[in-house]
Amino acid sequence: MEDKNQSIDLTFLGTGTSTGVPVVACQCEVCTSNDEKDKRLRTSALLKIGDKTIVIDCGPDFRMQMLNNAVSDIDAILFTHAHRDHIAGLDDIRGYNYILNKKIDVFATREVFASLNEQFPYIFNNTRYFGAPQINENLISNQPFDVYGVEVTPIKVWHHKMEVLGFRIKDFTYITDASEIPGKEMNKIKGSRIVVINALRKSHHVSHFSLDEAIEIIKTINPEKAYITHMSHFIGKHEEVEKDLPSNVFLAYDNLHIKIDSNG
Numbered sequence: 001m002e003d004k005n006q007s008i009d010l011t012f013l014g015t016g017t018s019t020g021v022p023v024v025a026c027q028c029e030v031c032t033s034n035d036e037k038d039k040r041l042r043t044s045a046l047l048k049i050g051d052k053t054i055v056i057d058c059g060p061d062f063r064m065q066m067l068n069n070a071v072s073d074i075d076a077i078l079f080t081h082a083h084r085d086h087i088a089g090l091d092d093i094r095g096y097n098y099i100l101n102k103k104i105d106v107f108a109t110r111e112v113f114a115s116l117n118e119q120f121p122y123i124f125n126n127t128r129y130f131g132a133p134q135i136n137e138n139l140i141s142n143q144p145f146d147v148y149g150v151e152v153t154p155i156k157v158w159h160h161k162m163e164v165l166g167f168r169i170k171d172f173t174y175i176t177d178a179s180e181i182p183g184k185e186m187n188k189i190k191g192s193r194i195v196v197i198n199a200l201r202k203s204h205h206v207s208h209f210s211l212d213e214a215i216e217i218i219k220t221i222n223p224e225k226a227y228i229t230h231m232s233h234f235i236g237k238h239e240e241v242e243k244d245l246p247s248n249v250f251l252a253y254d255n256l257h258i259k260i261d262s263n264g
């Protein structure tokens with residue numbers, strides 16, 4: 001599918017933090033809002049590049065996200081890290097295995113595969129039972145790697161003390177669950193025209209950027225447009241928060257679709 005001018009079709013499958021929004025049992029104004037943009041499934045993104053469909057992370061809402069967006073085929077899953085809200089849906093790739101009779105390519109680091117092995121032993125062990133999810137393991141590190149002819153550059157960020165990978169593809173960078181981006185990793189992001197970055201809420205948090213911290217980083221990168229993801233109910237109501245953002249910064253919302261044209 002190699003084509004230098006290929007565009008990227010991005011769909012935000014989920015834009016919520018690990019609890020999702022609404023949070024069960026919460027009666028706050030965000031969790032009881034009627035605005036569809038205040039309803040956030042767990043963070044994940046769908047990329048269509050050429051004839052390939054790639055999912056970034058596969059959390060507990062994966063099945064509904066695939067149904068909501070009528071995703072009848074996927075080729076690969078790229079994992080950012082192995083926290084439950086990013087991996088819990090891996091069992092639900094079975095539909096693709098069964099119906100399309102194919103394995104799904106999974107791209108992850110050694111640490112993430114080790115955690116997947118612990119959390120989904122039946123996918124990996126030698127006595128795989130009939131009907132278990134079927135994957136091809138593609139080991140990645142903090143080096144550019146190839147996904148069906150497209151170069152993906154990992155960006156190693158810190159989620160408090162845990163390593164998480166962001167991904168840059170052409171002019172597009174996607175970062176979730178970061179609380180710090182080291183300087184030399186920032187250099188990899190520079191020049192991106194479209195940036196997705198996480199912010200949990202307005203106030204400081206140990207393992208996620210706050211909204212102000214994310215905006216500072218966006219200013220440094222200076223992309224054409226930036227979208228915030230991985231939000232909690234403490235971020236506030238979508239419509240009200242977005243009014244106060246810089247003109248090139250937006251809150252992402254579930255099922256938001258963006259076409260990223262390539263400059264070549």
Ligand SMILES: [Zn+2]
Binds near residue numbers: 017043085230
């Ligand atoms: Zn997360």
Ligand SMILES: [Zn+2]
Binds near residue numbers: 023028
């Ligand atoms: Zn709430």
